[in-house]
Amino acid sequence: MKEGPDIAQIAALIGDPARANMLTVLMSGKALTVSELAEEAGVTIQTASSHLSKLNDGGLLRPRKQGRHKYFSLASDQVAYVLEGLMGLAAGSGHLRKRTGPKDVELRQARVCYNHLAGDMGTQLFDSLMGQGHLVLTKEDLILTDRGAAFVADLAIDVDGLRKARAPLCRECLDWSERRSHLAGSLGRAFLSRFEDLLWAKRDQKTRVVIFSRSGADAFNRLFPVNG
Amino acid sequence: MKEGPDIAQIAALIGDPARANMLTVLMSGKALTVSELAEEAGVTIQTASSHLSKLNDGGLLRPRKQGRHKYFSLASDQVAYVLEGLMGLAAGSGHLRKRTGPKDVELRQARVCYNHLAGDMGTQLFDSLMGQGHLVLTKEDLILTDRGAAFVADLAIDVDGLRKARAPLCRECLDWSERRSHLAGSLGRAFLSRFEDLLWAKRDQKTRVVIFSRSGADAFNRLFPVNG
DNA sequence: CTTATGCTTCGATTAAGGTCGAACCATGAA
DNA sequence: TTCATGGTTCGACCTTAATCGAAGCATAAG
The missing domain is CATH 1.10.10.10 (Winged helix-like DNA-binding domain superfamily/Winged helix DNA-binding domain)
Known part of the structure; x- marks a missing residue:
């Protein structure tokens, strides 16, 4: 039975x-x-x-x-x-999603958190990497897959160099405003640094806001699609 | 709340x-x-x-x-x-019944899920139909293409009759053992029913197991190849 | 009619578990 | 260190509801 x-x-x-x-x-x-x-x-x-x-x-x-x-x-x-x-x-239907009202729009959108990207675009980066199978979450650790390593290498990020450092490569970080995961660790820092090198984004020195250029945001969205 | x-x-x-x-x-x-x-x-x-x-x-x-x-x-x-x-x-939560009896193997292979085929062969059917372009998954709906309709008609399934019914023709159903989609809806039911008519398979009356005959399985695999 | 069968309703018992007060543990700040 | 805060554990109370015996309907057969 x-x-x-x-x-x-x-x-x-x-x-x-x-x-x-x-x-x-x-x-x-x-x-x-x-x-x-x-x-x-x-x-x-x-x-x-x-x-x-x-x-x-x-x-x-x-x-x-x-x-x-x-x-x-x-x-x-x-x-x-x-x-x-x-x-x-x-x-039958009628599920409602609640959304918190945006206070500081720019800070919510993209900001720096310990040298890595946080906020809306930070979670988008994280979700997209997960969705494309570049990152895999195991019981305790966040792991960069082989496909992910190749993907990162295409961005001209020296993965092996990062791996040699003692700091963890991938780490999850939970930020205050979004309450969702984004990518921390040395790889997270490398991403943000690379975005700056490519002139996709620059940091506001006075605040923690990260400002993406028009073309930078386009490239970002192309590389890390929301439903990726 | x-x-x-x-x-x-x-x-x-x-x-x-x-x-x-x-x-x-x-x-x-x-x-x-x-x-x-x-x-x-x-x-x-x-x-x-x-x-x-x-x-x-x-x-x-x-x-x-x-x-x-x-x-x-x-x-x-x-x-x-x-x-x-x-x-x-x-x-997935470890509440799985530990005793993996022979019945469980059969259940994973092919079983009935509300009158349509589930289990390994259910997902094979689904994947094969998708791979051959007979089914297309849009944003919300699963659609039978024209090629798919012709393919189904070749199997002597009355597609137009099914379309007239109010029940949805195609629907996805997530398989607990395979964790993948298989075909539900009236078309899914029609497939299983047709398999029975062709004497490819018959249901075990006591359990949900579906038993394919040797020749039935061969015909099934020919019509719905794994990499199709 | 009477009898049998399938199902529903009622009532009392009983087991399960949701709830919160109070005390306890862990982490961070002063 | 001491204090404050977030979370857990313990214990007792109490509501909820699963269960089955017994009686009540409904349908079908003889």
Whole structure:
């Protein structure tokens, strides 16, 4: 009578209102802290912590620690697919994406974060590299694939030289405004440096804003398409 | 906090073990009576009746009365799609049933997913149709090309008749074992039905396994080559 | 009619788990 | 160091709902 995987356990995880609210909020793709998710779900932090550890044990979330904050995001896009399907069943349609109002447009768009690119374009860079299979996220590490190495070499970035340095080549970094991953590590720094060399972008010295030229932005979008 | 459709309620419906068992059995596409589903789920008929009315209220089932029997089947292939997705999550999260019996191998090879072909051969069918240009995936829809329509017509499948029905002709369904797309929708059902008519394959009545004959498999592989 | 079968409803029991207060642990700041 | 903050663990309370016995309907057969 029982064939295949046990869907009851996973479905029961999603089936609790508080947990479902958390998952729905995380559909935005952002990573949120325990406190924020507690607020969204309308429960106390203790309760939220319990829920989140259960969701995590069920493989639905991906946790990341940064300082004394703990960020949670959906484990994979497959999770998002299933959630979307459930929404479809629940109401047929009408899923609304919430968007935070842009405060400082330029800072949100592109800025420097420890010498690598952050903000909207930073996450686009990261997502595009992931989507094209140039980066692969394993259990703990972010790895540059062979295809990715060739891709980077085409940009005239000395990958082997970077590999010789003791600093990690690829690292994920979570930034404040987007709450999503972008590429840090020596490769992240090399990317930004290369963008400056190519005159695609330059940094504003007074602020952390990175200004892309018209043609630079075009080239960037061509090389790192959003749905890549 | 109540934004969008309530996925908690629908997920909670699937989240009960007894109900999940019933839904899993119904993935075969067959319509079953209350008694049969009670048997499958391992509960009494009263309990099953209660569960089934809840699933029905949730829009997951389609009931049909025939004499003093009441038959239930899945409400739509969208329900099956979500269930398959949940199976994928469950299989990936380590909640997979450890005992990898011979039945699991057969299930992975070829099985029924709401009356269409799933498993290894299901994805082969899909990939081959895509590779030969018979199917095209647009932004939202999966479309049968003119060449594809001719190809299907050669198989003595009445495409125009299927098009007249309100059910979608082509649809993607994500496979839990393969984690890839296979063909659902009325065309997917028509394919499997045709395979049975041609005596290429037959369904195991107790499980969701689809058994291909030697010559049937050969013909299948000739018509839908892996690299096609 | 009577009888049998398939299913539903009602009610009581019982097990599961969501919830929060309080205490505890870990990290960062002063 | 001390203090503040974000998160976890523990324990007790309490709501929810799964379960089945028993009775009630409905349909079909004799």
